[in-house]
Amino acid sequence: MRILSLLYTVWCAFWFVTIFLLLFPFTYVFLQREKWKPYAHYINRLWGKLFFPLAGIRFRIEYRFRPEPRGTYVFCANHFSYLDIATMGVILDNYYAFVGKHGVKRVPLFGYMFAKLHIQVDREKGQSRAYSLNKSIRTLAQSRSVMIFPEGGIFTKHPPKLHLPIQKGAFIMAIQQQIPVVPITLLTNHLLLPDEVPLRLHPGTVRAIVHEPIYTTGLTQDDLPALIEKWRSVVERALEGEGEGV
Structure with missing residues (x-):
């Protein structure tokens, strides 16, 4: 079984890299001008739609809310697996910006x-966190959604338990711009690609729930703790119920 698992992971890694390299020239061109960047984002989504079928990974998503493709939201999901980023491009049709670790820039x-x-x-530096928060707020002000993992990374030792405390940034920006927070529960990614050494990908089904939005109209920063708690409660209930209805 270990050999089969290794072979499957190598097969998936081959297609992961190959599809990315085939599409990268188009991505590169579209990254050269700001008005072209939505096309680069679309190519990233196309990468996921090509890769996952080749990997034998299916999707089973419950949309309790269908985000408007041109709407602006703060998407907030639990984060237990390195698979989470890739699956978002299949789950969501929106043009969004990820808020992610600066170390990614070292990957060729x-x-x-x-x-x-x-x-x-860079979550170790307060100045970097302030810069990313301000850039996220500017992004929302330009009617582009933001996708963020409020746990701040893959830190939980006991998935599907959330890592606490929840980081505030996503909810600060949502209130500041009066933008709805859309909770997303990723139910099975940590089973398909556990955060373990060595990394091994397993075939199966990505199961997720896109929840009803939490509206922030009229909220102030005094409402921040209640907003965070509401998001945590929605996601935790789904995780504890193992996605009933998905």
């Missing part, structure tokens, strides 16, 4: 794309 080609298209943050 992918790091270039991420730095040009998304928002980087």
Whole structure:
């Protein structure tokens, strides 16, 4: 079984890299001008739609809310697996910016794309966190959605338990711009690609729930703790119920 698992992971890694390299020239061109960047984002989504069928990974998503493709939201999901970022491009149709670790920029080609298209943050440096928060707010003000993992990374030792405390940034920006927070629960990614050494990908089904939005109209920063708690409660209930109805 270990040999089969290794062979499957190598097969998936081959297609992961090959499809990315085949599409990267088009991505590179579209990253050269700001008005072209939505096309680069679309190519990233196309990458996921090509890769996952080749990997034998299916999707089973419950949309309790269908985000408007041109709407602006703060998407907030739990984060237990390195698979989470890739699956978002299949789950969501929106043009959004990820808020992710600055270390990604060291990955050849992918790091270039991420730095040009998304928002980087060094969570060890307060100045970097402030910069990323301000850039995220500017992104929302330009009617582009933001996708963020409020746990701040893959930190939980006991998935599907959330890592606490929840980081505030996503909810600060949502209130500041009066933008709805859309909770997303990723139910099975940590089973398909556990955060373990060595990394091994397993075939199966990505199961997720896109929840009803939490509206922030009229909220102030005094409402921040209640907003965070509401998001946590929605996601935790789904995780504890193992996605009943999915």
